[in-house]
Amino acid sequence: MFSKILIANRGEIACRVIDSCRRLGVATVAVYSDADRGARHVALADEAVHLGGPAPADSYLRGDAIVAAAQATGAQAIHPGYGFLSENPDFVDAVEAAGLVFIGPSARAIRAMGLKDAAKALMEEAGVPVVPGYHGENQDPAHLADQAARIGWPVLIKAVAGGGGKGMRRVDDPADFMDALDSARSEARNAFGNPAVLIEKYILQPRHIELQVFGDGHRAVHLFERDCSLQRRHQKVIEEAPAPGMTPEMRKIMGAAAVRAAEAIGYKGAGTIEFIVDGSQDLRPDGFWFMEMNTRLQVEHPVTEAITGVDLVEWQLRVASGEPLPAKQEELTITGHAFEARLYAEDVPAGFLPATGRLAHLEFPGNARIETGVRQGDAISPWYDPMIAKLVTHGATRAIALRALEAALVDTEVAGSVTNLDFLIALTRHEGFREGEVDTGLIARDLDALVAAAEPDPRARALAVIGLAGLADPKVKGGVTLWQPLRRTIAWQGGEALLEVHGPGAARVTLDGTAHEVRWQGDRWWVDDALRRNRIVAHDAGISVFGGRTVHLAPLDPLARDTAGEAGEALTRSPMPGLVKSVHVAAGQAVRAGDRLAVLEAMKMEHSLTAARDGVVAEVLAAAGDQVEAGAPLIRLAEEDAA
Ligand code: ADP
Numbered sequence: 271m272f273s274k275i276l277i278a279n280r281g282e283i284a285c286r287v288i289d290s291c292r293r294l295g296v297a298t299v300a301v302y303s304d305a306d307r308g309a310r311h312v313a314l315a316d317e318a319v320h321l322g323g324p325a326p327a328d329s330y331l332r333g334d335a336i337v338a339a340a341q342a343t344g345a346q347a348i349h350p351g352y353g354f355l356s357e358n359p360d361f362v363d364a365v366e367a368a369g370l371v372f373i374g375p376s377a378r379a380i381r382a383m384g385l386k387d388a389a390k391a392l393m394e395e396a397g398v399p400v401v402p403g404y405h406g407e408n409q410d411p412a413h414l415a416d417q418a419a420r421i422g423w424p425v426l427i428k429a430v431a432g433g434g435g436k437g438m439r440r441v442d443d444p445a446d447f448m449d450a451l452d453s454a455r456s457e458a459r460n461a462f463g464n465p466a467v468l469i470e471k472y473i474l475q476p477r478h479i480e481l482q483v484f485g486d487g488h489r490a491v492h493l494f495e496r497d498c499s500l501q502r503r504h505q506k507v508i509e510e511a512p513a514p515g516m517t518p519e520m521r522k523i524m525g526a527a528a529v530r531a532a533e534a535i536g537y538k539g540a541g542t543i544e545f546i547v548d549g550s551q552d553l554r555p556d557g558f559w560f561m562e563m564n565t566r567l568q569v570e571h572p573v574t575e576a577i578t579g580v581d582l583v584e585w586q587l588r589v590a591s592g593e594p595l596p597a598k599q600e601e602l603t604i605t606g607h608a609f610e611a612r613l614y615a616e617d618v619p620a621g622f623l624p625a626t627g628r629l630a631h632l633e634f635p636g637n638a639r640i641e642t643g644v645r646q647g648d649a650i651s652p653w654y655d656p657m658i659a660k661l662v663t664h665g666a667t668r669a670i671a672l673r674a675l676e677a678a679l680v681d682t683e684v685a686g687s688v689t690n691l692d693f694l695i696a697l698t699r700h701e702g703f704r705e706g707e708v709d710t711g712l713i714a715r716d717l718d719a720l721v722a723a724a725e726p727d728p729r730a731r732a733l734a735v736i737g738l739a740g741l742a743d744p745k746v747k748g749g750v751t752l753w754q755p756l757r758r759t760i761a762w763q764g765g766e767a768l769l770e771v772h773g774p775g776a777a778r779v780t781l782d783g784t785a786h787e788v789r790w791q792g793d794r795w796w797v798d799d800a801l802r803r804n805r806i807v808a809h810d811a812g813i814s815v816f817g818g819r820t821v822h823l824a825p826l827d828p829l830a831r832d833t834a835g836e837a838g839e840a841l842t843r844s845p846m847p848g849l850v851k852s853v854h855v856a857a858g859q860a861v862r863a864g865d866r867l868a869v870l871e872a873m874k875m876e877h878s879l880t881a882a883r884d885g886v887v888a889e890v891l892a893a894a895g896d897q898v899e900a901g902a903p904l905i906r907l908a909e910e911d912a913a
């Protein structure tokens with residue numbers, strides 16, 4: 271076994287590799303970009319080497335700098351993770367030329383599988399069924415159109431160098447073929463520097479079932495299948511193992527095909543053979559076809575680990591250091607069922623746009639395996655994949671594991687960026703998915719309903735208003751309350767509500783014209799007489815209500831209010847509930863725009879409230895030590911003409 275390795279990656283996968291190394295007593299060297307100086311993977315590793323700027327080309331893709339870092343720190347081997355340099359055969363050559371070990375397959379095996387057309391030809395030779403189609407050299411558009419017609423519509427145009435769902439176009443109507451070809455080719459040229467495409471028959475109602483393989487360079491075993499059919503735009507969202515509806519016979523046939531594929535290229539290390547499967551009927555021996563091989567550890571490898579009990583990273587290290595395959599095929603078994611959900615910073619209603627932000631609050635449940643590269647306070651930067659975490663659950667049956675996933679997601683708390691959390695929860699509650707009726711079109715078919723089910727809940731918003739008004743103690747989730755007999759407007763960025771406090775533990779919140787009766791006792795909350803399983807959390811970015819259909823309310827931005835928002839206005843209001851720390855002016859005093867009027871302490875931070883314009887203070891409406899609500903008037907300037 272190695273005594274020290276370098277991990278040429280970042281984020282959750284770098285942390286994941288460090289975990290196994292720590293268990294095996296292997297020292298770790300992290301690498302990082304300017305954007306990742308304080309990142310979790312850097313903090314976890316024994317040593318860390320700075321690579322360069324935040325752009326991948328200046329850091330995580332700098333093979334030369336990474337090899338030099340390994341040599342400088344005395345690492346014997348390099349683990350590439352996934353993405354970045356993991357499937358770059360030139361990097362493998364460079365690592366080996368430097369006398370280091372690449373923890374993964376040979377450059378030759380990566381080259382053999384690197385282009386989808388060559389890989390398909392190779393697999394055909396090895397007797398592995400491939401998707402019917404055209405994967406020849408001739409890239410003449412007219413020729414490709416003829417091939418598409420021969421294959422039969424619909425067809426799928428795919429970039430031969432493709433990955434991550436890019437450069438792919440489904441074509442249903444021959445009239446659309448040329449346009450689709452053009453756009454697939456230009457996307458492929460931009461993303462991969464290679465415009466070549468292949469044409470495949472589009473499998474209707476397809477399922478994505480992939481086999482985890484592991485080789486020692488000569489022999490290979492498989493660690494069963496994963497079903498990754500729950501996809502959006504060809505990107506995996508929730509994965510599971512084993513595949514619903516899989517029979518022992520089918521598993522044997524698909525497993526044997528996968529092992530044949532791996533052995534045909536002398537595969538060493540962890541790899542995945544992806545098959546497309548006809549999901550319009552039961553799984554059958556003539557209904558699955560090779561799509562591609564990923565010559566690396568896969569994002570969703572933890573579901574395989576959960577059902578087999580194997581640590582795939584440990585296997586990678588052992589085989590790379592020269593040990594034989596750690597298990598024989600007949601020693602591998604499946605226990606129970608596992609799911610993985612990919613939690614991303616993304617704006618679901620805006621069309622799943624990647625999002626960024628500082629994670630003002632981050633708490634994961636104890637009832638799931640969590641793979642993450644971030645901690646509370648860390649930022650999701652625009653430079654990299656906006657993944658926040660993977661949540662993995664395991665149970666005796668599929669139903670139990672899926673319920674556990676739902677519960678784990680409901681118990682997850684993320685604030686500071688929008689996320690797909692509630693969308694994932696909606697998916698775990700989707701009837702067809704619960705029944706195991708999965709195909710790659712499920713999400714697209716039911717997208718509207720899934721997105722609607724993930725919209726913030728008005729009753730949870732009523733609770734958020736209570737939180738914003740300071741009636742829920744921010745330190746105790748949903749905790750102790752103050753009694754403030756008041757009828758007031760509570761305002762936040764993008765909205766406001768009328769709050770009427772009836773007495774201790776009772777209030778009415780009127781939001782968008784609808785009144786909600788809220789009652790509370792300790793940390794139990796009722797809205798409109800229904801007990802809520804929500805949690806109200808105060809953090810640096812505002813108030814969040816968790817527990818499914820998350821609500822975030824950001825207090826009015828003090829700067830926006832002081833400058834743009836109420837420029838020229840006479841009244842300075844408290845932008846959020848908080849404690850007046852100090853007041854810096856007195857009635858009659860002349861002030862200039864930008865002068866500090868008062869300091870408010872809220873959400874664990876101090877906020878200076880400044881004068882919006884030049885003027886004379888007419889009235890000071892608050893004193894140091896006052897607890898004020900959002901929107902409370904604090905300082906009033908004399909009218910302009912009086913000034
Ligand atoms: P998987 O099949 O393992 O789920 P994907 O094909 O979705 O993987 O890609 C895995 C990860 O690798 C993604 O999270 C993505 O960020 C990264 N990735 C994929 N392709 C590239 C690429 N060409 N360059 C850099 N990173 C990539």
Ligand code: ADP
Binds near residue numbers: 434476546562
């Ligand atoms: P990538 O390298 O981008 O991961 P793949 O070839 O693995 O590309 O395909 C990605 C996804 O596209 C698959 O998981 C599947 O959902 C869909 N897909 C690929 N080939 C076909 C096909 N022939 N018919 C229908 N869907 C397909």
Ligand code: MG
Binds near residue numbers: 434562
């Ligand atoms: Mg793929």
